[in-house]
Amino acid sequence: MANLILNSHDLLGKLSVIKNSLYMLLEQPEKKEYLDTAINANQELIEMIKGAAQNGQNTDS
Amino acid sequence: MTELTSQPKILVVEDEQFLRQLYVELLKGEGYQVDEAKDGEEAYEKITQGDFNLILLDFQLPKLDGGQIFAKLKKEAPKKNLKETLVVLTNMEPDFLKNMGLNLEEIKGYIIKSDYTPDQFLNEVKKYLN
Numbered sequence: 001m002a003n004l005i006l007n008s009h010d011l012l013g014k015l016s017v018i019k020n021s022l023y024m025l026l027e028q029p030e031k032k033e034y035l036d037t038a039i040n041a042n043q044e045l046i047e048m049i050k051g052a053a054q055n056g057q058n059t060d061s
Numbered sequence: 062m063t064e065l066t067s068q069p070k071i072l073v074v075e076d077e078q079f080l081r082q083l084y085v086e087l088l089k090g091e092g093y094q095v096d097e098a099k100d101g102e103e104a105y106e107k108i109t110q111g112d113f114n115l116i117l118l119d120f121q122l123p124k125l126d127g128g129q130i131f132a133k134l135k136k137e138a139p140k141k142n143l144k145e146t147l148v149v150l151t152n153m154e155p156d157f158l159k160n161m162g163l164n165l166e167e168i169k170g171y172i173i174k175s176d177y178t179p180d181q182f183l184n185e186v187k188k189y190l191n
Contacts, residue, residue: 016080
């Protein structure tokens with residue numbers, strides 16, 4: 001496990017995209033593109049955290 | 062007959078494509094005239110050339126950030142009434158904006174994007190327009 005250094009702007013930006021796209025999907029369930037947007041933003045968030053963790057490990061070693 | 066030109070004109074400045082498109086669609090759905098910009102340079106150009114009732118300005122932008130745009134407008138376009146038109150979009154608390162050198166007394170207000178759903182965002186915009 002690594003301590004992470006993340007850019008709060010990028011992190012909160014991705015979370016805002018997920019929050020807004022899921023809300024829109026709730027309002028308009030027929031528009032599946034909102035689900036794609038949420039899934040993609042979520043994946044980018046995962047990659048961002050993995051990347052930061054990897055950098056943290058590199059820094060530790 | 063209602064004239065479309067009487068509707069408030071809003072500029073949406075947001076670098077995140079999904080959020081920019083969402084805000085533009087939401088605001089157009091309410092009947093507002095909406096223009097958009099994806100980075101600081103485009104925003105500065107549109108702000109200086111346009112006459113907006115409300116400018117929704119993401120603070121952290123590529124090319125020119127919100128603080129740089131604000132400082133440039135104060136210096137080079139002092140007649141722009143930012144106190145009446147400029148609303149900063151941010152994901153952070155207001156203290157962050159102050160720490161970034163923005164005097165909140167000199168703008169109309171701010172919207173913390175990450176705190177709001179689309180409906181709540183629209184309500185905030187309407188409050189600022191009133």
